[in-house]
């Protein structure tokens with residue numbers, strides 16, 4: 357971890373710490389739980405996953421080539437509704453490649469899957485509940501707004517299945533799953549991209 361990442365993480369920890377103080381929670385109102393949604397048809401079961409399932413989906417171990425698409429950093433924290441960090445929790449993400457192909461045999465177009473895109477990865481939250489991924493900005497998939505699938509586990513117990521969307525993407529309001537959420541819920545799973553260093557970064561804090 358670079359010192360920049362460390363300072364970022366300790367800043368995140370400070371925010372989580374603040375959120376856990378009763379006074380602040382009282383002022384901002386009750387925390388909005390991250391909404392649950394369906395897993396979708398393309399969750400890769402362990403046998404479908406590449407050997408490399410780390411938190412860098414853009415670079416597969418031992419491959420020179422990097423995935424096609426706009427590279428992004430996705431980070432945030434996982435905490436409970438009282439603001440306590442969920443430490444050593446497993447977070448998984450999966451998504452289609454830049455051309456909308458899932459790495460899943462049930463996706464008819466999986467044979468075209470970008471061989472340099474990992475398609476699935478995981479991270480384990482640190483002592484502040486923080487996670488981070490390097491991946492690509494999600495693109496449109498037929499009938500869906502751009503999205504990243506997310507699952508969170510406490511050991512073997514699955515706590516949450518959800519999806520992250522691009523804030524203010526025009527496809528969101530035409531998306532059936534997106535439209536099931538209240539405006540407040542949608543905010544909790546919206547990725548707002550900001551320039552950070554040489555790349556784009558979005559922060560999504562999960563409450564579960």
Ligand SMILES: [Fe+2]
Pocket residue numbers: 396398497500503505
């Ligand atoms: Fe999907």
